[in-house]
Amino acid sequence: MYRIDNLQYANWSEKIFRQMREGGLDAVHVTIAYHENFRETVLNMEQWNRWFEQFPDLIVQGRSAADVRHAHETGRTAIFFGFQNPSPIEDDIGLVEILHDLGARFMQLTYNNQSLLATGCYEDADTGLTRMGKQVVREMNRVGLVVDMSHSADRSTIEAADFSERPIAITHANPHAWQPALRNKRDEVIRAVTSNGGMLGFSLYPHHLKDKSACTLASFCQMIADTAEKFGAEHLGIGSDLCQDQPDSVVEWMRVGRWTKEIDYGEGSAAAPGFPPMPDWYQDNRDFGNIAQGLADVGFSQAEIEGVMGDNWLRFYELNFGPKP
Template sequence: MNPLIDGLQYANWSEKIFRQMREGCVDGIHVTITYHESFRETVLQIERWNRWFERFPDLIFQGFTAEDVAKARDTGRTAIFFGSQNPSCIEDDIGLVEVLHRLGLRFMQLTYNNQSLLATGCYEAEDMGLTRMGREVVAEMNRVGLVVDMSHSGERSTLDAIEHSTRPIAITHANPHSWHPALRNKSETVLRALAESGGMLGFSVYPHHLKGGSGCPLESFCAMIARTAELMGVERIGIGTDLCQDQPDSVVEWMRVGRWTKKVDYGEGSAAAPGFPPMPDWFRDNRDFGRIAEGLRKVGMSEAEVAAVMGDNWLRFMAESFGPMANG
């Protein structure tokens, strides 16, 4: 059987959600464990996960390698792969890249909307591309096997990362800008460069990234995936739902505001709608991946193509990406 892998979630984790993962037969998930948190605060988040792993060993375990997806499938559990949406966790210390990789971090965004020490986020007016430290950190991430994720980065920084990285990068959760012109969605230039370099795009179900928002029909989402498969190649795409299940709205404020401003920044929301938007009715939680697969079949994808999008591609990418560089 083919694996089912989600390229990004950030839920308010609970036994209920872990059981829904099992109901949905989800074998591997890249979970966000940290945004603006310092290294020490990030380690506290790892400690929270360690307690969940200890409490629910029959439902989840920490994934370190692509083989853990098969282990999850074989033992009826979900492998949890850690990721960071901002490089705050490495502070100003390149040595923390290897340390966090040892602790299981497998994806790290170089920016989260704003300028970071490494690159420019998609909400800045100017994009300066990779910084001096950014180039060093990308090389170190390449060396140890920590995936560069540019989901929240600006266009130039993203193209810079694709070019500078010696290993394929990922945009774990975003959609094509041509389908829905959100600031977070990606241009065809970026998507082509990503595909040509062997990278991966995970399609987001987060309503702000969907044409029509929460009311976006499944058919529209799946037709967009089929068109993107033609643009990028069906082997370069997967799912990255950006599911933020059961989160209180205080969390989306932390995601957007962190400690960088004393004002409220609404990010993709607005003063009138500051909270998490409701998910589309065809994707409420981890039990609904089958609906996406069915939708892909309906827009004409073959079984092999559906399997590629639903997990095979992420699995191949993980196998290529999570270990030390072959000639490193």
């Protein structure tokens, strides 16, 4: 069994890398850009290169499914790069291949707002894929950069799932029916993604959870069971959205970037603008295994548990991180 968390944006440190090892994580997809342009994204990669150099016994850069197996065998965590926004490619489709060469494996087409490529989930009007969006999806398909629609609007997500020649992902969100957050996904959206071979990663970010920070492990795992029944357990994994050790200034950067001079509270509010506290059963990477126990308690088979905990993401990596066959 492999353990993969397919989305985190922590304030990385040796402490967190050691907690990844304690939690037995073989791979983590880390966000390295929210609103960064190309050069700023490269600076973030440079920072990761320093960490790979400083902590070779804990982490290693991941580029393929084979790297996850190699990390597992050598007791390390493979780190895969991803962007929550297409800002790193700016207006230049040639940067898709450049960034894939540098290790990018997931890119969201939008982050809450309209982008050059598609529409975010906070906009009133949804254009679907733009002209450039279609070109970029084809190029992402060609090189093996996965389309992620976690923060995208419904029509855009459904169009991307249908237009893409390879499966896409919602790396971190939950069903809207369970918790009606703007970021959670309606059944028709999840169906469009999973019926085309795509993946849904369940989020542990409290705004995406029923009862938020008070959500129970049993409620979370029952939601996974209900989703498995509707869409098939093989399309499901975890994308915890863990933002460990981040100051509240970072959630403001995530929401506001440089696109507005006003404060936008996103899923928070003026009364509670910061990061919400995580559920007590999921404080950090060391708690990753709790989900396996919760899944067993709601009746998942051992094979299904292994799938959700990491094997489904690993199979997805295997098929989608290389050049289009």
